[in-house]
Amino acid sequence: MRIENIREVKTRFSRYVKELPKSGSVLITKNGRPCAALVPVTEDTDLEVLALSQNKRFWRLIDDAIARGKKEGFVDLADL
Missing domain, CATH: 3.40.1620.10 (YefM-like domain)
Incomplete structure (x- = not known):
């Protein structure tokens, strides 16, 4: 860069x-x-991924969901 x-x-x-x-x-x-x-x-650039990678609110949501999953337990993908 x-x-x-x-x-x-x-x-x-x-x-x-x-x-x-x-x-x-x-x-x-x-x-x-x-x-x-x-x-x-x-043509290979995913603009949505680029935008979300810079979005602090998005990452807070992800971090909160992971923390909640660790606390309350994750749902197995097979159960979805």
Whole structure:
């Protein structure tokens, strides 16, 4: 993953987007701190998975469900 300053990316945004399939993801920094990422999207990219992987509310739900399963017991898949 490349790391680039936001000013550089803003100046040459089209070039960065065009090169994403070859170069891979770009981490964008502002004042030296990560603030965004450019990620190549291909026909194999699952956009829903990409969005959910970054969703804190989704992961809280998953963590809560696992904790509840450990406490109350999991349902065997065969019973579903």
